Amino acid sequence: EEVSVRGIAHQKNVTKVSLVGVPDQPGTAAKIFAGIGKHEVNINLIVQAEHHGGKNDISFLVESSAFLRVSRFLDELVALVGGERAVVDENVATVSLVGEGVQREPGIAARMFTALAREGINIDLISTSNLMITCVIPKDRAEDAVRALHRELFEKGVVQEPRLD
Amino acid sequence: EEVSVRGIAHQKNVTKVSLVGVPDQPGTAAKIFAGIGKHEVNINLIVQAEHHGGKNDISFLVESSAFLRVSRFLDELVALVGGERAVVDENVATVSLVGEGVQREPGIAARMFTALAREGINIDLISTSNLMITCVIPKDRAEDAVRALHRELFEKGVVQEPRLD
Numbered sequence A, B: 001e002e003v004s005v006r007g008i009a010h011q012k013n014v015t016k017v018s019l020v021g022v023p024d025q026p027g028t029a030a031k032i033f034a035g036i037g038k039h040e041v042n043i044n045l046i047v048q049a050e051h052h053g054g055k056n057d058i059s060f061l062v063e064s065s066a067f068l069r070v071s072r073f074l075d076e077l078v079a080l081v082g083g084e085r086a087v088v089d090e091n092v093a094t095v096s097l098v099g100e101g102v103q104r105e106p107g108i109a110a111r112m113f114t115a116l117a118r119e120g121i122n123i124d125l126i127s128t129s130n131l132m133i134t135c136v137i138p139k140d141r142a143e144d145a146v147r148a149l150h151r152e153l154f155e156k157g158v159v160q161e162p163r164l165d
């Protein structure tokens, strides 16, 4: 199938919250997001990767304007699930490649990550779906990242030749 | 805005690979996915969450039929980036809620996670975009998960009242 990148999106008004060392057992994620829901805070991204010995970390992004509210109940949330601590980073932004099937082609993901690496931009979180690849990067690098991705993917042409399989 | 879940998707023919303890510096993710791309393996999901002291883990899902090929170059990939080890889990499946804006409403994420928790299903990975929330769960629980989500979100009605803000 032919994969093409339709666009590059980015968002700077986000703050990252990571609940570190939460128990890796059924119910933990439910309690966290039910707790956040009570405060009517909108979420931009939720990411959880590999567990380590019965514990895991859950990261989420909220709009920066909502972070003050979130910060008021963060300790309570960590205590509720028996986590170790909350880590906050306000210096983050998202940059996303958008297009049907972009995450399937390792070539496209590699080009995205390579374009960021060439600019010396460190990737903090990665989340994908069949429609987009999203990277969380330092906020002060967002414009450089968008420019680098545009150069790599649009100016060099990214519409893949239809595969013959 | 009114958020509604359009559907529930799941996929069982996937295998999880996690590259554990990779250096958290620019270029690591690029090398990994350029390496995978050389072997023409399609990826179903890429997830990376919080780093710990200069190291991070990157997890990805491949179609189970492609895993044999991946397993042949996995050690080389770990060595290429200076990671600690690769962890493989073939007993995984994905279950996803699909609908515009589903990840923004913590209520919907909470209902998804709560429906899984009630069935005693542990969530192994989480990845979201503005179109879907995907959970990686044990493969032998996929049908239970889909049934539980259907009951929670469709039978109880999930179209949210339009917000007045």
Ligand SMILES: C[C@@H](O)[C@H](N)C(=O)O
Pocket (backbone or CB within 6 Å): A022, A023, A024, A025, A026, A027, A028, A029, A030, A048, A056, A057, A058, B121, B122, B123, B124
């Ligand atoms: C860590 C958290 O996701 C846990 N595994 C759960 O199912 O809720």
Ligand SMILES: C[C@@H](O)[C@H](N)C(=O)O
Pocket (backbone or CB within 6 Å): A121, A122, A123, A124, B022, B023, B024, B025, B026, B027, B028, B029, B030, B048, B056, B057, B058
């Ligand atoms: C861990 C990995 O994502 C690294 N931070 C990178 O930018 O490639």
